[in-house]
Amino acid sequence: MVHRPTKPKPLIVGKLESDRRWEQGAWLFLVSLTVFFLACMILYAVYVGMRLGQPNAAIQPFYLPPLFIVTTVNLIAISTVLHLAVQAVRCERRGDLLRYIVIAYVLGFCFFLIQGIGLSQMMWRMQQPGRAMANLYGMTFFLVVVHAAHVVGGMAGLTFVLFGIQRGRYDHERNFPIRFCALYWHFLDIVWLLMLSGFIYAAIVSKS
Numbered sequence: 001m002v003h004r005p006t007k008p009k010p011l012i013v014g015k016l017e018s019d020r021r022w023e024q025g026a027w028l029f030l031v032s033l034t035v036f037f038l039a040c041m042i043l044y045a046v047y048v049g050m051r052l053g054q055p056n057a058a059i060q061p062f063y064l065p066p067l068f069i070v071t072t073v074n075l076i077a078i079s080t081v082l083h084l085a086v087q088a089v090r091c092e093r094r095g096d097l098l099r100y101i102v103i104a105y106v107l108g109f110c111f112f113l114i115q116g117i118g119l120s121q122m123m124w125r126m127q128q129p130g131r132a133m134a135n136l137y138g139m140t141f142f143l144v145v146v147h148a149a150h151v152v153g154g155m156a157g158l159t160f161v162l163f164g165i166q167r168g169r170y171d172h173e174r175n176f177p178i179r180f181c182a183l184y185w186h187f188l189d190i191v192w193l194l195m196l197s198g199f200i201y202a203a204i205v206s207k208s
Helices: 017-052 067-090 094-125 137-166 176-207
Strands: none
Touching: 017 137, 017 176, 067 094, 067 176, 094 137, 094 176, 137 176
């Protein structure tokens, strides 16, 4: 009877205990942010209804800066690049990991620049043709600024990850900061798409 050598079983690496604790805290953080943004969107819907429901009120047409479309593509690109970064760290491709994080950081900076220009255009339009007309810019501007503030948190996370890469802290086991950073930007993408959908709806209704 011939004994054939058995193939070694692949090593299955579970999550580190520290990563599990951090991941639980991260999910609680994202859930709290989700509740906050959902509350903001409900308030925005009420705000739109109250503004547009005023009898015999002159409604100023809602202006949606075209640059918001560019920033939407920008955010989706950041999310995609970070997904590739997660795949790279899991495969120990450190050169690709650094490249993807740097690209995401540059795209994040571009987001702030373009979004700032778009907000400036919105602020200028909200003063035209006069304050006597009911408009929807108060809550709209608040939502955009709040979302931009959360993007600041995303940029801080990318900065933290960059320092970690330079110090060689991440490998196929220890990579939770990179995974959380990617998850956080995915969350920002979804929130922004929901906000943009609400803005488009407000623009259509205000012109009807």
